[in-house]
Amino acid sequence: MRNKNLTVSIEEEAQKIVLNSVGSLNCSNISTKEASNRVLNEDIVPDILITPADNSAMEGYAIIPDGALGSSKRNSIRLQIIGEIQADGYIIGKQVSKGTAMRIMTGSPILESVNSLIQLEATKEEAGYVKMFYPMVKTNYVEEELLKTLGGPEKAFININIPKDYYAILPHGWRRNLALEQARDLLLQHAVVCPGDRLPLMEALGRTIREDLTVQEDIPGFNRSLVDGYALLGRDTENAGDNAPVRLRVLEEVAAGRNPHFQVSSGTAIKVMTGAPIPSGADAVVKYEEVCREGADILVYRQVLKDTNVAEAGQEITAGENVVFKGTPVTPSLLGLLAAAGFNEIPVHSAVKVAIISTGSELAGLGQTLGAGQIYNSNQYFLTALLKTIGIEPVPLGIVPDETAKIADLVHAALRKADLVITTGGVSAGDYDLVENALVIAGVESLFSGVTVRPGKSFVAGKKDGKLILGLSGHPGAAFTSFELLVKPVLKKMMGYKDVLPRKVEVILSSDYHKSDARRLKAARLLIEGGIARAKILTGQGILRTMADCNLFVDIPPGQGMLAAGEKVSAYMI
Ligand SMILES: Nc1nc2c(c(=O)[nH]1)N[C@H]1C(S)=C(S)[C@@H](COP(=O)(O)OP(=O)(O)OC[C@H]3O[C@@H](n4cnc5c(N)ncnc54)[C@H](O)[C@@H]3O)O[C@H]1N2
Numbered sequence: 210m211r212n213k214n215l216t217v218s219i220e221e222e223a224q225k226i227v228l229n230s231v232g233s234l235n236c237s238n239i240s241t242k243e244a245s246n247r248v249l250n251e252d253i254v255p256d257i258l259i260t261p262a263d264n265s266a267m268e269g270y271a272i273i274p275d276g277a278l279g280s281s282k283r284n285s286i287r288l289q290i291i292g293e294i295q296a297d298g299y300i301i302g303k304q305v306s307k308g309t310a311m312r313i314m315t316g317s318p319i320l321e322s323v324n325s326l327i328q329l330e331a332t333k334e335e336a337g338y339v340k341m342f343y344p345m346v347k348t349n350y351v352e353e354e355l356l357k358t359l360g361g362p363e364k365a366f367i368n369i370n371i372p373k374d375y376y377a378i379l380p381h382g383w384r385r386n387l388a389l390e391q392a393r394d395l396l397l398q399h400a401v402v403c404p405g406d407r408l409p410l411m412e413a414l415g416r417t418i419r420e421d422l423t424v425q426e427d428i429p430g431f432n433r434s435l436v437d438g439y440a441l442l443g444r445d446t447e448n449a450g451d452n453a454p455v456r457l458r459v460l461e462e463v464a465a466g467r468n469p470h471f472q473v474s475s476g477t478a479i480k481v482m483t484g485a486p487i488p489s490g491a492d493a494v495v496k497y498e499e500v501c502r503e504g505a506d507i508l509v510y511r512q513v514l515k516d517t518n519v520a521e522a523g524q525e526i527t528a529g530e531n532v533v534f535k536g537t538p539v540t541p542s543l544l545g546l547l548a549a550a551g552f553n554e555i556p557v558h559s560a561v562k563v564a565i566i567s568t569g570s571e572l573a574g575l576g577q578t579l580g581a582g583q584i585y586n587s588n589q590y591f592l593t594a595l596l597k598t599i600g601i602e603p604v605p606l607g608i609v610p611d612e613t614a615k616i617a618d619l620v621h622a623a624l625r626k627a628d629l630v631i632t633t634g635g636v637s638a639g640d641y642d643l644v645e646n647a648l649v650i651a652g653v654e655s656l657f658s659g660v661t662v663r664p665g666k667s668f669v670a671g672k673k674d675g676k677l678i679l680g681l682s683g684h685p686g687a688a689f690t691s692f693e694l695l696v697k698p699v700l701k702k703m704m705g706y707k708d709v710l711p712r713k714v715e716v717i718l719s720s721d722y723h724k725s726d727a728r729r730l731k732a733a734r735l736l737i738e739g740g741i742a743r744a745k746i747l748t749g750q751g752i753l754r755t756m757a758d759c760n761l762f763v764d765i766p767p768g769q770g771m772l773a774a775g776e777k778v779s780a781y782m783i
């Protein structure tokens with residue numbers, strides 16, 4: 210298709226193009242034609258501006274983008290080819306209108322009526338028509354920002370004179386099909402640990418400790434009685450027996466929170482309540498019910514060994530010891546320990562916010578009446594709950610239909626509201642699987658697409674403004690598996706956890722399992738039978754019911770044949 214009309218030499222033609230393009234030429238006294246093969250005796254400075262936008266920077270088609278909106282890989286749009294503009298400006302055919310396209314060459318001048326150019330590689334020619342199979346959508350983003358992310362206009366199928374809100378873009382640069390561990394490492398490299406807060410203890414539940422915390426005193430700070438009884442000297446009771454009780458004089462009673470006035474010395478005891486300080490001199494406590502009270506005395510019938518029923522100072526934590534190491538999540542029991550150690554406020558990582566976008570035109574929100582072919586958006590609730598259980602602040606953004614631009618818009622909005630964005634659905638090979646394209650349009654830098662494990666092979670990951678965007682499958686089982694094995698470790702890193710990976714264990718298969726050509730992470734239930742950890746692979750029930758029983762993923766390698774019941778396999782605990 211290149212310049213069929215050329216009959217003159219290249220040099221002549223090149224000169225002709227240059228000279229024609231400067232319009233009114235003031236070039237001594239010779240005509241352009243006569244100047245062929247002659248040498249110019251001065252520089253030619255055009256007196257009109259030639260902007261690059263006037264000429265095509267690529268080989269392709271001139272179109273009116275309104276006629277091509279909505280095209281995609283599986284849903285190509287056909288435009289009738291109504292002519293061509295050759296590089297020398299020679300026009301064959303008529304004006305471009307909606308639904309038509311005109312073939313252009315690199316350097317072809319662009320007609321006024323045309324406002325968009327599509328690069329040849331983004332199209333396919335078929336019997337007088339051009340098929341557009343890359344997404345052509347309307348967006349609201351800043352052009353330069355998008356172009357920067359894409360690596361310049363040459364990477365995107367847009368031309369400089371395209372109106373600001375139209376783009377036709379080729380998704381590019383996605384690394385395909387990483388192993389699960391490779392994908393997780395890559396995501397962990399990109400995950401940013403959230404900064405810190407100092408929070409009142411109670412508000413810190415579910416957060417992660419940001420600094421090692423130590424105490425300077427013993428906790429508790431004094432020896433305490435573990436029982437209601439009598440504090441005494443153990444050696445006084447050495448020879449006590451049923452027929453030879455030891456008599457001790459009770460000096461006083463000490464309630465919890467009170468200090469004794471007297472010291473215990475040989476032959477004496479002090480009555481104490483549970484939690485009361487052990488009076489000095491005493492080294493053991495005998496329970497009430499094990500003695501007989503006789504006026505001001507007690508009779509002890511059995512030997513009471515030193516330290517019996519005494520909780521020593523520093524029993525919880527000794528002075529100078531670490532109460533907790535950084536990277537530990539604040540659980541109720543840790544919170545209790547920190548309260549015991551007197552921490553009113555503690556340094557923790559800030560809360561991580563995660564936006565959830567559910568893509569799918571078949572989805573309805575709870576409370577809505579289901580139309581034909583519709584299902585409820587269970588993923589949103591499932592993911593929101595999973596996030597809450599690990600202390601993440603979920604930002605559910607509801608449902609977006611299978612429309613690239615709408616998905617892109619919502620991703621853009623989600624990035625302003627959250628530290629990480631999760632989408633579900635639209636990541637496999639279907640006609641309406643548009644998430645990957647939507648991410649490109651939203652200016653998301655690609656990390657990878659696809660993981661070599663099932664379920665959960667459909668997964669895309671990208672980054673924008675330092676935040677990760679993770680596209681999970683819409684299939685609830687696949688979304689759950691990806692969440693547990695890929696997303697959760699990333700979230701834990703962001704939350705400041707020291708240990709982020711799921712715990713790997715070895716278990717015994719409780720039934721045969723046939724391998725397949727893909728690595729599988731099978732939802733299973735960990736059962737302890739006769740002291741042995743066995744994995745029961747969950748099959749048969751519905752997907753969500755299976756997930757409800759799942760507390761383990763068994764790692765089945767790809768291959769042929771069978772893993773027999775009784776064989777040892779690796780698994781991940783959740
Ligand atoms: N031609 C091919 N088709 C499919 C492939 C393939 O390789 N080639 N892979 C299959 C596998 S495996 C999976 S997993 C799914 C992944 O699909 P998507 O992630 O693109 O998700 P959708 O198609 O949007 O939905 C899948 C399934 O899940 C339901 N869904 C979606 N969103 C929700 C939600 N929020 N709550 C509840 N259920 C939801 C949806 O209705 C579909 O039934 O692709 C296979 N196809």
Ligand code: MOO
Nearest residue numbers: 664665666667687
């Ligand atoms: O990717 Mo599908 O997730 O194999 O189940």
